[in-house]
Amino acid sequence: MSGTEHRKPTAHVVVGYSPHEGFVAVQLSPPPAEYVWYDRQAEHRKERFGPGNGYQQWLAVDVATGAVWFGDTDWRTREEGYAEGLPGLRRCEAGDGALPSPAVLVHPLTHRTTDGDGTSTWRFFTAEELHALARRTLPTVQRVVDSLHRVGPAGDLEWSAEAATAWADLEQACRYSCDATGAVTWAEPRTSRVRGTRVEVAEFLARNPELCDPSWSTATDAELDAYAAYEPPSGYGGVPGRMCAPANVRIEEGYTFYGHRAALYAFRAAACGDRTPVEAGAWFRGSEAGRASWEAARVAGASLADAPDCVLGHLADTFRTAAEEDGVVLTGLNAYLWRQRAEERAAVDETLAATGEELERLEEMVKELRRARNTVLTRVLNWTDGRGDEEIGRLAAMSPTAVAEWRERLTASPSGHPE
Numbered sequence: 001m002s003g004t005e006h007r008k009p010t011a012h013v014v015v016g017y018s019p020h021e022g023f024v025a026v027q028l029s030p031p032p033a034e035y036v037w038y039d040r041q042a043e044h045r046k047e048r049f050g051p052g053n054g055y056q057q058w059l060a061v062d063v064a065t066g067a068v069w070f071g072d073t074d075w076r077t078r079e080e081g082y083a084e085g086l087p088g089l090r091r092c093e094a095g096d097g098a099l100p101s102p103a104v105l106v107h108p109l110t111h112r113t114t115d116g117d118g119t120s121t122w123r124f125f126t127a128e129e130l131h132a133l134a135r136r137t138l139p140t141v142q143r144v145v146d147s148l149h150r151v152g153p154a155g156d157l158e159w160s161a162e163a164a165t166a167w168a169d170l171e172q173a174c175r176y177s178c179d180a181t182g183a184v185t186w187a188e189p190r191t192s193r194v195r196g197t198r199v200e201v202a203e204f205l206a207r208n209p210e211l212c213d214p215s216w217s218t219a220t221d222a223e224l225d226a227y228a229a230y231e232p233p234s235g236y237g238g239v240p241g242r243m244c245a246p247a248n249v250r251i252e253e254g255y256t257f258y259g260h261r262a263a264l265y266a267f268r269a270a271a272c273g274d275r276t277p278v279e280a281g282a283w284f285r286g287s288e289a290g291r292a293s294w295e296a297a298r299v300a301g302a303s304l305a306d307a308p309d310c311v312l313g314h315l316a317d318t319f320r321t322a323a324e325e326d327g328v329v330l331t332g333l334n335a336y337l338w339r340q341r342a343e344e345r346a347a348v349d350e351t352l353a354a355t356g357e358e359l360e361r362l363e364e365m366v367k368e369l370r371r372a373r374n375t376v377l378t379r380v381l382n383w384t385d386g387r388g389d390e391e392i393g394r395l396a397a398m399s400p401t402a403v404a405e406w407r408e409r410l411t412a413s414p415s416g417h418p419e
Contacts, residue, residue, distance in 0.1 A: 008150075011066040011141035013134045023127040030124040031055050031075040038112070038120045051075070057109045057125055059134060059174060060087050064103040064157060066145045068137065070130040091167055096256055097228075097238070099148075099157040107171055123176070129184050133174060140170045140189055149262035152221060161198035161258045168192065197255050201239045201263035211243040216264055217271035220279050220332035224268065228260035239263060272329040280319070280336040283328060293322040304337070305344035312337045373397075374406075381407050 016025030031052030042048040055075030061068050073085035088104025111122045125133075147162035175187040205212055216224065230242035236251050238260040244251055268277055283290035297315055307315070316333050323330045377396050380387075381403075389403040396403065 008146050009064070009066040011068060011138045011145055013131065013138070014067050014069040017069050017134065018131055019128055023131070025069070026071065026127045026130075028057070028072050028124075028127055028130075029075070030057075030072070035075070036122050053112075055111070055124070056085075057111070057130065058086060058106050059109065059130070059137065060104055060106045061141055061144070061170075062088075062102060062104050063099065063141075063144055063148060063163075064101070066141060068134045068141055070127075070134055091171070094159075096159050096164065096258060097260060098151075099159065101157075103157050105167070107174055109174055110176075123178060123184065125176075125184065133186055136186055136189060137170055137173050140166055140173055140191075143191070144170065149259050151261045151265055156261070158260070158262055159258050160262075161194045161200050161256075164198060164256075164258060165192050165194045199255050199257050201257050201259045202266055204240050204257065205263055205267060208243070211247055211249065212267065213243070216267050218277075218329060218331050218333065219264075219268065220335075221265075223332065224264040225261060228264055268331075275324065275327050275329045277331050278323075278328045280330045280333040283323060283326075283330055284336075287326065289322060289326040293319055303344055303348075304341040305348050307341060312341060377403075377406060378410060381410055 014025065015021070017023060035050050035052030036055070037050040038053070039048050052075045054073070054077060056073045057070065058072065059068070059070050071087070077085065086106045086108070088102070088106045089100070090106055090108065094100075094105060109125070111124055112120055113123070114120050143166035144163050147160050147166060149158040149160050149163075150156070151158055169190050169192050173187055173189045177185050177187075179185060213227075216227075219227070227242055228239055229237075230239070231237040232241055232245065235241055236244070236255075236257070238257055240251060240257050243249075278287075284294050285291070297318055304312075312334075316337055319333060320330060373396055377392070377398075380392060380395075389400040389407065392398075393400045393403045398406075
């Protein structure tokens with residue numbers, strides 16, 4: 001689905017969590033029975049639950065590796081803070097899109113039950129019972145692991161409709177009942193069909209090809225990721241929402257979409273065929289063909305800063321052809337070339353600014369030197385020692401005509417200083 005092949009791991013119970021290992025990694029510590037109670041008649045809500053009601057046993061799954069383990073929280077912590085003792089996110093916190101790394105999901109187990117008379121009872125499980133549960137869930141965990149989307153070269157995890165369905169089956173398999181002897185009986189594992197309201201984005205694209213954006217074929221990973229992460233103020237987000245917004249198409253409410261990034265990556269992979277999508281900058285810098293193509297396209301002494309749009313367009317066509325011969329499809333090529341030109345032009349702007357600043361500094365210095373020279377020139381002319389304009393001009397680096405004009409202004413000025 002992602003256009004990239006990834007090896008899928010096998011579901012397994014983590015070492016140290018089995019009876020023959022003596023449960024070396026498990027130290028369950030449930031609260032004493034006298035701390036676990038529920039009083040519906042209590043006047044204040046906080047007085048209805050015993051201090052031990054915050055205790056929580058859980059089943060954890062690393063969906064990236066298939067690892068399964070179990071444990072519990074500290075019952076002495078407040079009920080609203082028990083999530084801090086969990087090794088990962090609950091399903092409701094993980095959302096329906098990309099999964100974080102590490103991709104650990106936790107299912108808190110139910111302990112309290114109510115009989116027909118409304119009497120509450122609690123059942124905390126032993127390590128053996130939790131191990132039996134973990135073993136029973138392995139096939140369902142494997143379904144989750146196998147059906148998750150693995151996107152891009154790093155194999156980033158993303159929910160699929162099948163994986164979300166399998167996780168719901170996993171939660172159902174964690175339900176229990178007790179027989180007459182008090183022995184725990186876990187719910188029978190099931191394999192549910194994906195509901196019609198759970199829709200793969202790839203299927204949505206196939207049903208609505210007219211809404212697809214051709215630019216996806218050569219978009220960079222970052223551009224595809226940004227498209228998949230679309231979040232409007234209201235309505236559907238992700239790829240379907242982004243597709244339908246400009247087309248003014250409304251999707252009926254009640255659906256959940258899965259595999260946004262995976263669908264876009266698969267769309268690009270299909271468009272590229274047997275060629276590999278590679279970001280333009282990486283190809284130019286990291287491949288011999290890319291470096292050779294860049295050098296061949298450059299005219300000696302030329303700069304992209306001076307290239308008009310039509311020249312950049314011609315260069316883009318040239319690079320696409322070279323990349324095709326190299327067996328790759330360049331993604332983000334136009335943006336890369338325009339960005340390179342913008343950077344080179346920015347460097348020219350910096351040079352211009354620096355030159356202007358230096359010129360302004362030098363011009364101010366020349367003004368000061370001129371004022372100093374004129375002051376000295378006035379003194380010399382006031383001496384009237386018989387030297388001519390040509391001789392004084394040589395000393396002042398001025399023409400004889402300029403010295404003569406200065407002498408006339410000096411003579412005409414009542415103050416003895418030319419204006």
